[in-house]
Amino acid sequence: MKTATKTVKSKISKPSGKTGKMENSEFHDFFIDELKDIYWAEKHLVKALPKMQKAATSTELAGAFEKHTQETQEHIQRLEKVFELLGEKASAKKCDAMAGLLEEATSIIEDTKSGTMVRDAGLILAAQKVEHYEIGTYGTLRTFAENMGHTDVQALLQQTLDNEKETDIALTKAAEGFINEEASAE
Ligand code: FE
Ligand code: FE
Numbered sequence: 001m002k003t004a005t006k007t008v009k010s011k012i013s014k015p016s017g018k019t020g021k022m023e024n025s026e027f028h029d030f031f032i033d034e035l036k037d038i039y040w041a042e043k044h045l046v047k048a049l050p051k052m053q054k055a056a057t058s059t060e061l062a063g064a065f066e067k068h069t070q071e072t073q074e075h076i077q078r079l080e081k082v083f084e085l086l087g088e089k090a091s092a093k094k095c096d097a098m099a100g101l102l103e104e105a106t107s108i109i110e111d112t113k114s115g116t117m118v119r120d121a122g123l124i125l126a127a128q129k130v131e132h133y134e135i136g137t138y139g140t141l142r143t144f145a146e147n148m149g150h151t152d153v154q155a156l157l158q159q160t161l162d163n164e165k166e167t168d169i170a171l172t173k174a175a176e177g178f179i180n181e182e183a184s185a186e
Contacts, residue, residue: 031144032088038137039079039090041098045130046072048102052127055109057120061174065127068167075160082153101130117178124175131168138164 049072053065083090105126112119138161145154 027144028148031141031148032086033093034137034141034144035079035082035086035088036091036093037095038134038141039076039083040092041095041134041137042072042075042079043092044095044098044102046076048105051109052105052123055114055119056123057115057117058174058178060177061120061123064167064170064174065123067170068127071163071167075163078156078160082156085152085156086150097133098130101126101133104129120178121175124171124178128168128171131164131171134164135161135168 046069049065049069053062053069056062056065080090105123108122108126109119112122138157142154142157142161145151145157
């Protein structure tokens with residue numbers, strides 16, 4: 001615990017040496033903390049997605065939200081497996097970033113009229129911000145797991161990362177489809 005007073009920032013910027021392995025448990029603790037953060041994020045997202053599904057105008061977008069709700073359940077289960085593999089209790093720690101993104105999604109629903117394409121455009125925007133946040137998080141955590149030699153954890157995080165990327169692509173397609181639909185209605 002002698003280095004406990006150092007900031008997280010200084011730990012990250014410190015090179016890990018030739019082995020690529022983090023030498024102390026401090027980094028391990030940081031990794032666990034970040035897993036708790038994304039665990040909180042997923043657990044709150046899974047409750048928000050059905051609301052976004054209900055708010056959506058197009059059946060395609062509603063379907064995309066329904067699909068991702070099920071996938072998000074899997075992301076939660078995968079994180080629980082990750083905690084288990086690391087010998088840690090699965091616990092959530094408030095993720096301010098996800099809380100903010102979900103707040104934004106709620107305001108978009110409040111500020112747009114039901115049954116409009118503007119509502120859907122707003123929902124796509126909110127959802128893609130969430131997916132990009134998740135892609136950034138899982139991408140980094142996957143690399144951390146790799147650096148620490150946790151191959152099994154790395155594989156699980158990679159699976160979720162791949163799914164988040166697929167979801168982002170599906171949302172882009174929904175946005176393109178909706179633009180075409182809007183254009184053809186004119
Ligand atoms: Fe997710
Ligand atoms: Fe996601």
